Amino acid sequence: MKYLLTGFKHFLEEMDLDPQKQVEKGEGETESDPQLQDYFSALGDEFGIEWKDVVKMILAQPWVSSHFSLGKPDKEILYKLSAWEVVDGTLTPDGADIRLKPQRHDKSYLKGNRPNKGVPDGRRYYLSRKNLIQFLTTGWIPPAGAAGASLPM
Numbered sequence: 001m002k003y004l005l006t007g008f009k010h011f012l013e014e015m016d017l018d019p020q021k022q023v024e025k026g027e028g029e030t031e032s033d034p035q036l037q038d039y040f041s042a043l044g045d046e047f048g049i050e051w052k053d054v055v056k057m058i059l060a061q062p063w064v065s066s067h068f069s070l071g072k073p074d075k076e077i078l079y080k081l082s083a084w085e086v087v088d089g090t091l092t093p094d095g096a097d098i099r100l101k102p103q104r105h106d107k108s109y110l111k112g113n114r115p116n117k118g119v120p121d122g123r124r125y126y127l128s129r130k131n132l133i134q135f136l137t138t139g140w141i142p143p144a145g146a147a148g149a150s151l152p153m
Contacts, residue, residue, distance in 0.1 A: 039133040040093070055091050058136070062101045065135055070100075070125050077116055080107040084135075087124055095128040098135070 043049040049057075062085045069076040083101040090097035100106075100121050108116040127135060 038129070039137055040129070051093070058086050058091060058096075059088060061085075063136065065138070068135070070121070074111070076111070077121065078109040078113075080109070082106055082108070086132075090124075093129065095126060095132055097124045097126050098132075099124050 037045065040051075040054060043054055044051070062083045064081065064083050065079070066081045067078070068082075069078045071077050079100070083103050084098050085101055087097040087099055102120040102122075106120065108121070110116050
């Protein structure tokens with residue numbers, strides 16, 4: 001019984017994802033401890049993909065994300081479904097600059113869900129490593145107002 005409790009305690013300690021325990025090594029790699037891994041380091045450890053190849057893959061194509069916001073707080077623009085790309089030469093293990101790729105029928109909204117009728121956004125936005133990984137790995141996220149909404153039958 002004592003062994004079972006010791007094993008459970010060890011399991012709980014491994015599951016602790018406290019950011020203070022994460023120690024970065026550099027060049028997109030973290031400690032070999034599995035709990036300290038993120039998407040980029042897992043690509044190297046699990047699939048043998050080196051950082052230079054990760055950069056090539058990310059820069060090779062535009063990406064599409066749904067329901068995200070960009071901009072300064074209280075002046076954010078909400079994008080419904082937009083293509084974006086990493087600006088060439090800005091991708092580092094710490095993050096990257098991105099910019100939107102204008103597409104036909106882009107939809108974006110200002111505060112209060114008012115349609116944005118301004119010119120297409122050509123600004124660059126910096127995403128931290130964590131935010132960039134979220135952009136690359138997160139699928140469709142429903143808008144906040146639709147959480148309790150139901151689909152018509």
